[in-house]
Amino acid sequence: MRCRPASSCLTGASLASCLSATICNPVMMKLGWIIVAAISLALGSFAVAQNGKTRTAAHFHVDYERGNDQNDGLSPQRSWKHAPGDPNATGQPKGLRLVPGDKVTFAAGVTYRGSIVVSDSGTQPAPIVFEAAAGAPAIINGSEPVEAIPCGSQPECQGLAGKAVLLRIDRHAALAGTIFDSAGPMRLAQDPNPESAQYPDEITQFRSIATSRIQAGEFPLPIRSPDCAGDCGMELALWVQRNVVVSKPVLSIKNGVAQFDPAGLRFYTDRDTRYALRGLPQFLDEPGEYLPVSDGLVLALPRQAGSKFAFASGRGGIMVRNASWVTIRNLGFEQMGDGGAYGKGIGVFVNTPGIRGLTISNNRLRHLDLRSGTGAINLRGVSDLTIVGNQIEGIVRGSGIRLAGPSVNTRISGNTIVGIGRTAIYVAEAKDVEVTDNFIADVKGVHGNGLTAYQGNNNVAFRRNTVIDAKQAVTFQGNNEKTATPQALVFENNLLVSTPDSLGALISWGLKTRDVAIRDNIMLGGPIGLRMNPNDQGVTVSRNFGRPPAATAPVTEPTGAQANRWLNAAPPWEGELLRLIRSRTPVPAELQRRVCKTAFGSASAGRAVGADFVCP
Known part of the structure; x- marks a missing residue:
């Protein structure tokens, strides 16, 4: 090959010819690549060497039904079956290194059955x-779809032909995974x-x-x-x-006496234990339930005629x-x-702290069964x-958005989260x-919190959110630090409606929470609006409306324009609203x-009522 000086990259040569040039001097070779990288960044694209070749950003297409990994993926007609990062990929997408500006587009109306690991970075x-x-x-x-056999006279059908x-x-x-009918996860x-x-x-x-x-x-x-010994085919669901x-x-x-292994369990000693039993034929009495009945066969009662069934295992x-x-x-x-x-069965997952610049927008996540309590979007250590x-809807046992630090600079906005078995939005x-x-609506289950801020957050604001029908609309706590570290939590202009059996609409669990502003919120639902903790410090509560605070709340009530408006009875418009x-x-x-x-009285104009409207 003919040697070319690196300076040619700056004197009118195309980027492609510059990249393909052979620069014989090692020092000049290094300098040449630095110059190329600078030019590429300035143009908003980047070129990398892969398998001895170089390329700039491209637009790849994936069609799980009609694609083929032996195609080049550069048009919908030449789509790949698998996306880069899918362990089942072959051909070109297997091992492909993505570069800044690359776009991977999935075919409309097509179900993709695979998981993807993204390990290449773009640029801002x-x-x-x-x-x-x-x-x-x-x-x-x-x-994965599973075959369904209509029940006739088979003995496994338990009289449910x-x-x-x-x-x-x-x-x-079946016991370890999740079975779905057309309406969502079965139990x-x-x-x-x-x-x-x-x-x-x-x-x-x-x-x-x-x-x-x-x-x-x-x-x-x-x-x-x-009576039975060994595998009795029954599970005990136990609250501990x-x-x-x-x-x-x-x-x-x-x-008539059942035995289980209590090792490692911490029982409540100041109250009764609560439990449910699962897995016996006599329990199979409602649509949406299933029961393993023999090796390789599970009996299921679908919720919809003509349901299609599938099985997920992680x-x-x-x-x-x-x-x-x-x-x-x-x-x-x-x-x-x-x-x-x-870490299994999550829609979007990050578990390697230190990454930046992740954007998750306008996606729909539904029908997930997250028994470990993780979120449909579950992220750790992501900044920017x-x-x-x-x-996000229909998340059984799991959360909607779960963010754990350390992280800096996050915006969570305009999301709709409905039917959640744990916390809708969790920040720690x-x-x-x-x-x-x-x-946020319909958040129940054993940890049914709408908004949660735990474990030493700093400068976190919850503004203009609507949370209705939640076990607890908001919960927060500090980090139990011996040294007073300002946390700067703000709860402002939220509409917070807890369930009638809740402990309160806005609750502090203590642990030395510091520097909290609670203002201009509407707190309805259960008997208590606000429940604070005696070791909270630097808490201001002003211009709120709704149920009164708990008698033990260490709240100094302001007067005048900063006064709160507490009502013991529901306002006449609550039901209609x-x-x-x-x-x-x-x-x-x-x-x-x-x-x-x-x-808010006569000074209401311009104040937001959750995410729903601004006072006229």
């Missing part, structure tokens, strides 16, 4: 993008039945038993069951400290690993389950983070966070004026 002006093509949703699905189906799934796999046949299939671990609907009768590992069965539900197999049954969606400046947008993530294992415009060990204009908000119907101007006048 040229992120690496994973997106859906315009049109019908592109879905990343964490399950015509109502149930048999699914070809290994018995032990192992349970007694007592929960009021909502969305919340199988709702302890208020469990049975109650004196702790002294169960803490030794045995308890009298409330139902008839034959610290406010968690664990599953334990029943090891034996003799004369496959997630997109994991970002040691990669910065990545955008994930307009995609769907569905039918994922973690089987109780941390943006999570906007996503829809983070600095400089804005959580604004999110709509919540009905409209639940149905996502715009609140009429006249009702807006009534709400604002009652809550």
Whole structure:
């Protein structure tokens, strides 16, 4: 090859010819690549060497149904089957290194059955993008279809011919994974039945038993069951400290007394223990339940005629690993389950602290079963983070958005999160966070919190959020530090409505929380609006409206323009307002004026009422 000086990159030569030039002098070679990198960054693109070749940013297409990994992926007609980063990829996408400005587009209306690890970084002006093509949703699905056999006279059908189906799934796999029908995750046949299939671990609907009768590992069965030893086919769902539900197999049954292994469990000693039983044929009595009945067969009661069934055992969606400046947008993530294992079955997952510039926007995540309590979007140690415009719904046992630090500079805004079995938005060990204009509804289960700030956050603001029908609309705490470190938590202009059985709408768990501003919020629902902790410091509570604070709350009530307005009874417009908000119907101007006048008086103009409207 002909040698070319590196200076030619600056004298009119094209970027391609500059990259293909052979620079013979090692010093000049290094200098040449530095010059090329500088030019590429200035142009918002970047070129890298791969397998002896170089390339600039490209637009790749993925079509799981019609694509082929032997194609070049550069047009919809030449799509790949697998995305780069999928361990099942072959051909060109296998091992492909993405470069700044690369775009990976998934075909509209196609279900992608695979998981993707992103390990290449973009740049701030040229992120690496994973997106859906315009049109019908592109879905990343964490399950595999399973064959359904209509129940006839088979002995496995337990007398449910015509109502149930048999699914070809290994018995032990079915217990560890998640089965889906067309309506979402199914549950192992349970007694007592929960009021909502969305919340199988709702302890208020469990049975109650004196702790002294169960803490030794045995308890009298409330139902008839034959004696057994070894694998009895039954699980015990047990509420223990610290406010968690664990599953334990029943090891034996003799004369109506069941035994399980209590090792490692911490029982509540000041109250009864709550429990449910799962896995016996007599428990299979509601649509949405299933029961393993023999090797390779599971009996299921679908919730919809013509349901399609699938099984998930831990496959997630997109994991970002040691990669910065990545955008994930307009995609769907569905039918994922973690089987109780941390880090599995998550829609978007980061577990390698130190990355920057992640944007997650306008995605839809639904029908996930996260028994380990993780989030549909679960991130650790991400700075310069943006999570906007996503829809998250139907997350059994898990959270919506779960952010753990250390991280700096986060915006979580405009997300809709509905039907969540744990915390809707959880922020911990983070600095400089804005959580604004999110709509959150129907958050129940054993940790049913709408908004949560734990473990030493600093400068975190929750503004203009709507949280309705949550066990606790907001919970927060400090980090139990001996040295007073300002935390600067702000709760402002939120509409917070807890369930009637809640402990309060806005609750501090203590641990030396410091520097908290609570102002201009509407707090309705349960009997208590605000519940503080005696060791909280530097808390200001002003211009709020709703249920009164707990008698023990260390709150100095301001007067005049800063005064709070506490009501012991529900305001006359509460029911109508919540009905409209639940149905996502715009609140009429006249009702807006009534709400604002009652809550904020004559100085209401311009104040936000959650994410729903601004006072006229």
